[in-house]
Structures are given as structure tokens and as C-alpha cells.
Amino acid sequence: MxxxxxxxxxxxxxxxxxxxxxxxxxxxxxxxxxxxxxxxxxxxxxxxxxxxxxxxxxxxxxxxxxxxxxxxxxxxxxxxxxxxxxxxxxxxxxxxxxxxxxxxxxxxxxxxxxxxxxxxxxxxxxxxxxxxxxxxxxxxxxxxxxxxxxxxxxxxxxxxxxxxxxxxxxxxxxxxxxxxxxxxxxxxxxxxxxxxxxxxxxxxxxxxxxxINWNPITETWRNLKLAHGNLVVFRSLLGISWMWFFGAVFLSQFPSFAKEVLHGDEQVASLLLVVFSVGIGTGSLLCEMLSKRHVEIGLVPLGAIGMSVFAIDLYFAARGLPALPQMGLAAFIAQPAHWRVMADLALLSLFAGLYSVPMYALIQLRSPATHRARIIAANNILNALFMIGSSVLAGALLGAGFSVPQVFLFTGIANALVAVYIFLLMPEYLLRFIAFIASRCIYRFKVSGDENIPLQGPAILVCNHVSFIDAILVMAASPRPIRFLMDHRIFQLPVLGWLFKLGKAIPIAPQKDDPAAYERAFAEARAVLEDGEMLCIFPEGGITRDGSLGEFKGGMMKILQTHPVPVVPLALQNLWGSFFSRVHEGQAMVRPFRRGVWSRVGLIAGAPLDAAAVTPAGLRERVAGLLAN
Incomplete structure (x- = not known):
């Protein structure tokens, strides 16, 4: 279907x-x-x-x-x-x-x-x-x-x-x-x-x-090693387990929080559970809409930010509540200060839903089918260990004299530190988040023909080069990670250069300027295809200065001679004239609002071409045809 x-x-x-x-x-x-x-x-x-x-x-x-x-x-x-x-x-x-x-x-x-x-x-x-x-x-x-x-x-x-x-x-x-x-x-x-x-x-x-290995100890260790074989999957397992650690702290403290801090009865504790559950459910359902029906791991950093922001705000919302006699549900809701507490809980849990669902989908998508269930079993083991750890830590903090709101504050700060560590360790999450923001907040980005981008196996994506963030927008259109072959000069830009290095983009210099770097780039590009990954090339060799489609250089043919993989033509539309293109006297990133806010741009993916049928001129003609749509 x-x-x-x-x-x-x-x-x-x-x-x-x-x-x-x-x-x-x-x-x-x-x-x-x-x-x-x-x-x-x-x-x-x-x-x-x-x-x-x-x-x-x-x-x-x-x-x-x-x-x-x-x-x-x-x-x-x-x-x-x-x-x-x-x-x-x-x-x-x-x-x-x-x-x-x-x-x-x-x-x-x-x-x-x-x-x-x-x-x-x-x-x-x-x-x-x-x-x-x-x-x-x-x-x-x-x-x-x-x-x-x-x-x-x-x-x-x-x-x-x-x-x-x-x-x-x-x-x-x-x-x-x-x-x-x-x-x-x-x-x-x-x-x-x-x-x-x-x-x-x-x-x-x-x-x-x-x-079947019926020994649970040796098989547990084997499952963890199996999951560790794919670092992206394994670290995603750890990320999900951290979410259960985070959530268990709040769920376990609701009765005490309701009684000791909010001065409410059992009905108030039940209300907190309702708010938390509705938030998780809402965040989980929002994932499909926000991801545009792809596995969008760019939502994970967004979820982590929201979890920390509202966990920390919950501490401040609960800190100044007056000591009142124990309240029932109606009396609790009648207090305006309590609405901030409920809003924090609802949003905290909503962002937890945004955080966890893409991670589960990523694990399912990238785990080999033959041992997918064993990797998920490893996740269940880690979840259990992290939840036990959360109980021990929360108990230790409370025993050391921390109040429940202070435990929430500690958890929110810890979540921020863990998130920074995970996203620096796994730059794909951070890069997808930046691509998510660029394609939904800076531009109105529409993708057509994305079913032509293969979900498995090696392939070369070939795209016109219009702006400094072309790679970020191409990344936003693909459910799979992409390695980019890019002009070495773009790595000298202060922020974008750092991002492209983080994303393991491959710098390439002209052969006449640096023959060793030129050959090294092609060797690395071939290694990407040998690993079954996707490679993206901008064959014009540089960003257009007048908006027209330049000549396609023949460097990609060197790769196709040794690695005849499918080639997918891509066309970025309407980016010329935007903040990141060279529209203003050959300069980019000046006059940020000359196109207004949230301008329309798009990407069209054409049908994959067999390597034997590819020529630079023919590929340029394909991309030009997509641009004309």
C-alpha cells in the first residue's frame, strides 16, 4: 500500500x-x-x-x-x-x-x-x-x-x-x-x-x-553488543532510556508534589497524571504533522529543549505557592497560580513526546530486520535500568534535603547537559534540527518527488548550487543521512563551516590548486558509497552568482566509473534572491528581509538515472527540466 x-x-x-x-x-x-x-x-x-x-x-x-x-x-x-x-x-x-x-x-x-x-x-x-x-x-x-x-x-x-x-x-x-x-x-x-x-x-x-540462548545474562550482554554495532541506533537507545529516566522522576513524585507542594488531595495528584498523559499523547500525535510524514530526528533536539525549559520553569512556578489548607480539585483549579504549574507539566510532557517518537522510529528504520527485536529488547533492558536509576537518584536527592521542586529543577538542568552531550556526540541530530528550523521557520519549504530519494543502498544526489544553505535544505528533504562533497572554501565560513565539518562533509579543492586534496576527496566519496550511504554533489563547482544554472563539471564521472550507483537529479527552486544567495553585488547574507519573512522555496527530486546513462550535459538538462516545473 x-x-x-x-x-x-x-x-x-x-x-x-x-x-x-x-x-x-x-x-x-x-x-x-x-x-x-x-x-x-x-x-x-x-x-x-x-x-x-x-x-x-x-x-x-x-x-x-x-x-x-x-x-x-x-x-x-x-x-x-x-x-x-x-x-x-x-x-x-x-x-x-x-x-x-x-x-x-x-x-x-x-x-x-x-x-x-x-x-x-x-x-x-x-x-x-x-x-x-x-x-x-x-x-x-x-x-x-x-x-x-x-x-x-x-x-x-x-x-x-x-x-x-x-x-x-x-x-x-x-x-x-x-x-x-x-x-x-x-x-x-x-x-x-x-x-x-x-x-x-x-x-x-x-x-x-x-x-535461542536461554542464558539471560550472556544474551543480555550479546544484545547490548549487537545494538552497539550501529552507533546511531545504540545512542538512540540511550536517548530513549534517558527520556524514561526523566519521565519516571516526575511520575514518581506526583503524589508527594500534589500533597506537600500544591496542597492538594488525591484528586489533584490524579489531575497531574491526566495532564502529563494528555501532553505525551499530544506530542506523540504532533510528530507526524511536524515531520511531514518522514522519520524526522530533527524533532529530538526540539523536544529536549522543551523538556528542560518547562521542567526548570516548573520549579519557579511551584516555588512561591502559598501554604493553604488541603484543597480538592475545584479549589485547586480556582487558583490562577496553579494554571502555570499545569501548563508547565503539559508542555514538558508534550515535548517529551516530540523527543521520543522519532527516536523509536529511527531505531526501527535503521536496525537490521533480522535482529530488530533483539535490539528493541536491549532498549527495554536499558529503559528498566535507567528507571531504577531515576528512583535511586530521586530518593538520594530527597534524602539529602532537596524539595520536590528542586528535584524537578535538577532533572531539567541534567536533561539540558545530557542533550548537549548527545547531540555533540551524534551531530546528525543537531544537523537535522538545524535543517528542520531552516525548512520550516526561515523558509516555507516544499518537497516534491521525495519518493525518488532511495531509502536504502548507495546513491549519488546531484543538485544545482544556489545558496550557502543548499546542503541544509537537501538534508531536510531526505529521511536518510547524506554526505556532501563541497567546495573547500565554504569550510572557512564561521558558523556554516563548523556545521559542515560536524556533518562530515568532504572538502574538495580544484585539482590545479591542490592535487592531493582533490584525490583525497574522491577517495573519501567512494568510501561513502562503499558503505552504502548517499553522497550529494553540486557539479557546478560553486554557488551561482546570477541565478542561472551553470555548466556541470565532469568530476562525478570519476566516481561513477568505479562505483556505478543510481544518480538522482535534484533542483532547488526560488532560493535565488534569498538571504543566503549571492544576489547583492555577489555577496550573500546581507539585507535579510529583502524577500520578506518565510518565503517560499522548494526542492524537486527527479527519477533515479542508471549510472551508464549519465553524462554531465544530460544531467544538467535533467536538472534544468526540474527547475522549469
Whole structure:
């Protein structure tokens, strides 16, 4: 199915390849939280258990649920690569029914030990489902749909968590019949999940010959090494795990924050969870629109900036609140100062959604299909470790005398430092962010024919040269990273030169001026193609001074002789006359508003050409034809 067959991510809910899977994972996440929250309320308010005091109940239940992720993620990743994912989904949902029947017995008979065992088993259920969940999507969605599909799943997960918590709290509080109501609800939701799993289409095994290593320790280490084989993917795993660290700090402190700082009751704590969940869901859904239906990792730095800004502002918003008697929901909302707190929480979580969804999509897109599930399993292990680390650090800060708002401030500052470190370590994120800003805030950038830019394998992109930011705009049009062959003089520019060096652009000097640099540039360009990457060349040899298309030089033919890869002609339109072109007496970057603000520019990608059919003159004619469109 073509990516253009549906208008947006919501249309996926009408398609069998996505809808049954979405509702299966939605019901599973909802049931997890219905069960856990009802159990937490039961042992906190209704049962008196000497060996499980209310202060420890939430911590013990959370720890038991997350424990299987540490021990069994590696095994579940292998199973998801070796077997049909649909078969595994149906098995896991059948297992859920059995666990919920045990849990129903535990609720009705008030057997805390049995319910704790069921918490561990539901953690195991989620551990088995995790790698299947994220490895399923790239098998059924194309590159244009991955961001939207992940956004829908992320939104659905947080909505399900919210609804599960609300339902669990309401049902267990029903006088006289709370435990029975929870028991019926847990079994009913599990059965609905199994029914929806039956409609999930087949998802063939990606590595059916894989031999399972049942040792979780050695396999966990092997999975981490496997993920580390692709540094972009591995560092994205660390980035996602940091997001879970960040989010866990806030989620774990909501009850204390509501009571000690905001002077609100349990309803206020629930409101904070609602605001946070709605923010995450909104940010996740916005990703497809902002990314223009590509995997746009330029959103990740934007998300990181927003997370820090609003986490830090939350500290200042909460610092000066007056000490009032404990408030209910209506009294809390009536205070204008509290709206800033809720706005900070909503925006903080919205930007967290913008941060995480592109990273998940990038991992799915760039992980080899044969061991994608094992890499996602490695991510689950890291997520669990980071969440445990966040609990330890938050506890240590509170024990050292930090207030809850100060913990939020510390987390916001730490997030900024981690983000700077990650983006300097992985310049692709930073460069894509700059390309994102340039193509959406400086210009109104329209891309046509981008389906002609190959998603896999080596290729040469050939483009006219109009301005100093041509490379940035070409980068914005491609879902894949591109290495650029560029005039060595552009590297001497103060800011752009640093950016192009960061992006590993290849400087080339004329052969007569520096023969060694000329040959070195071609050797590096060939190495790019040998690695299966894309190379972009501006064959005019320099930026146009009058807006016309210059002669195409024959340097690219030297590369095609040894590496006959597809050649994709590109045409940048309407950039001549803009701030970054040489329109003003041969100079660029003077009179910034001569074209107004947010002027229209575009890029058209033509059909790929076979290397044997390429000539400089013929390629120039192709680009000229695209410019005339």
C-alpha cells in the first residue's frame, strides 16, 4: 500500500495491518495499570498488611513489575526475531487471560501474596510483548508511516495507562463489591485483548534459523553488543532510556508534589497524571504533522529543549505557592497560580513526546530486520535500568534535603547537559534540527518527488548550487543521512563551516590548486558509497552568482566509473534572491528581509538515472527540466 493512500495517522485505525494491533496493545497497557493501581489502592487503604506498609506498597509493586524486563528481555527479543510475531502476540494475550484469572482469585480472597505473584507475571507478559510491539510496526508500515504509527502507539499507551489507573481506582473503591468488580474487569479486558489479537495479520519471522540462548545474562550482554554495532541506533537507545529516566522522576513524585507542594488531595495528584498523559499523547500525535510524514530526528533536539525549559520553569512556578489548607480539585483549579504549574507539566510532557517518537522510529528504520527485536529488547533492558536509576537518584536527592521542586529543577538542568552531550556526540541530530528550523521557520519549504530519494543502498544526489544553505535544505528533504562533497572554501565560513565539518562533509579543492586534496576527496566519496550511504554533489563547482544554472563539471564521472550507483537529479527552486544567495553585488547574507519573512522555496527530486546513462550535459538538462516545473 502506498503512503499516499491515507491522509494521516488516524486513517491507520481503519486498516487491518494496524488497527487490531493498536487495540491489542492499548487493552494490554490499560489492563496492566487497572490491575496494578487497584492492587496498590487495596493494600494502601483497605487491607492492613504488616509486612507491606502503605508507604512501600507502590515501590514494591513497581519493582516487581519491572524485574522481568531485566531478566527476560533478552530472551523475548530472540523469540520475536525467530517466530511469527502474530503467533507470539496471540500467545501473550492468552497468557494474560490466565494471569488475570489468578489475579481475580487474589482480589476476591484478598490474597496479597498471589496478587504480588501476578504483578511479576504481568511484568513478564509486558516483557514478552515489548520487542514484538516495536518490531511489528516496521514490518507493516513504510518509512512515511513509521512516525505516525509510533505516535499513535505512544499516544494510545499513555491514554491506556491513564484510563487503567482511573478505572482501577474507581472500581476498587466501590463499597462492598470493589474487589469483585476489579476481578471481572481485569478478565474482561484480557479477553477483549485476545479477541483483537486474533485479527492481527501474519508477521513472518525475520530470523527463523536463530538458535535461542536461554542464558539471560550472556544474551543480555550479546544484545547490548549487537545494538552497539550501529552507533546511531545504540545512542538512540540511550536517548530513549534517558527520556524514561526523566519521565519516571516526575511520575514518581506526583503524589508527594500534589500533597506537600500544591496542597492538594488525591484528586489533584490524579489531575497531574491526566495532564502529563494528555501532553505525551499530544506530542506523540504532533510528530507526524511536524515531520511531514518522514522519520524526522530533527524533532529530538526540539523536544529536549522543551523538556528542560518547562521542567526548570516548573520549579519557579511551584516555588512561591502559598501554604493553604488541603484543597480538592475545584479549589485547586480556582487558583490562577496553579494554571502555570499545569501548563508547565503539559508542555514538558508534550515535548517529551516530540523527543521520543522519532527516536523509536529511527531505531526501527535503521536496525537490521533480522535482529530488530533483539535490539528493541536491549532498549527495554536499558529503559528498566535507567528507571531504577531515576528512583535511586530521586530518593538520594530527597534524602539529602532537596524539595520536590528542586528535584524537578535538577532533572531539567541534567536533561539540558545530557542533550548537549548527545547531540555533540551524534551531530546528525543537531544537523537535522538545524535543517528542520531552516525548512520550516526561515523558509516555507516544499518537497516534491521525495519518493525518488532511495531509502536504502548507495546513491549519488546531484543538485544545482544556489545558496550557502543548499546542503541544509537537501538534508531536510531526505529521511536518510547524506554526505556532501563541497567546495573547500565554504569550510572557512564561521558558523556554516563548523556545521559542515560536524556533518562530515568532504572538502574538495580544484585539482590545479591542490592535487592531493582533490584525490583525497574522491577517495573519501567512494568510501561513502562503499558503505552504502548517499553522497550529494553540486557539479557546478560553486554557488551561482546570477541565478542561472551553470555548466556541470565532469568530476562525478570519476566516481561513477568505479562505483556505478543510481544518480538522482535534484533542483532547488526560488532560493535565488534569498538571504543566503549571492544576489547583492555577489555577496550573500546581507539585507535579510529583502524577500520578506518565510518565503517560499522548494526542492524537486527527479527519477533515479542508471549510472551508464549519465553524462554531465544530460544531467544538467535533467536538472534544468526540474527547475522549469
Amino acid at each position: 502506498s503512503a499516499h493512500d491515507h491522509p494521516n495517522q488516524f486513517a491507520l485505525l481503519s486498516q487491518r495491518r494496524f488497527a487490531p494491533f493498536f487495540w491489542t496493545q492499548f487493552l494490554g497497557a490499560g489492563n496492566d495499570n487497572l490491575f496494578k493501581f487497584a492492587f496498590t489502592v487495596l493494600v494502601t487503604y483497605q487491607l492492613q498488611v504488616a509486612w507491606l506498609p502503605p508507604a512501600l506498597a507502590g515501590l514494591v509493586i513497581g519493582a516487581l513489575f519491572i524485574l522481568p524486563f531485566l531478566f527476560f528481555s533478552a530472551t523475548s527479543g530472540q523469540l520475536a526475531d525467530k517466530y511469527d510475531k502474530t503467533t507470539l502476540i496471540r500467545f501473550v494475550k492468552t497468557l494474560e487471560i490466565g494471569i488475570m484469572i489468578l489475579a481475580a482469585v487474589g482480589f476476591v480472597l484478598a490474597q496479597v501474596h498471589l496478587l504480588l505473584a501476578c504483578v511479576f507475571l504481568m511484568g513478564l507478559h509486558s516483557t514478552l510483548f515489548g520487542p514484538v510491539k516495536f518490531a511489528y510496526l516496521p514490518q507493516h508500515l513504510n518509512e512515511r508511516e513509521l512516525t505516525g504509527g509510533n505516535g499513535m502507539v505512544e499516544m494510545g499507551t499513555f491514554v491506556a495507562i491513564l484510563l487503567g489507573n482511573v478505572a482501577g481506582g474507581l472500581l476498587i473503591a466501590l463499597p462492598g463489591i470493589g474487589a469483585q468488580a476489579v476481578a471481572v474487569a481485569c478478565i474482561g479486558v484480557a479477553v477483549l485483548g485476545r479477541v483483537s489479537a486474533q485479527l492481527v495479520p501474519q508477521s513472518p519471522a525475520t530470523d527463523p534459523t536463530l538458535k
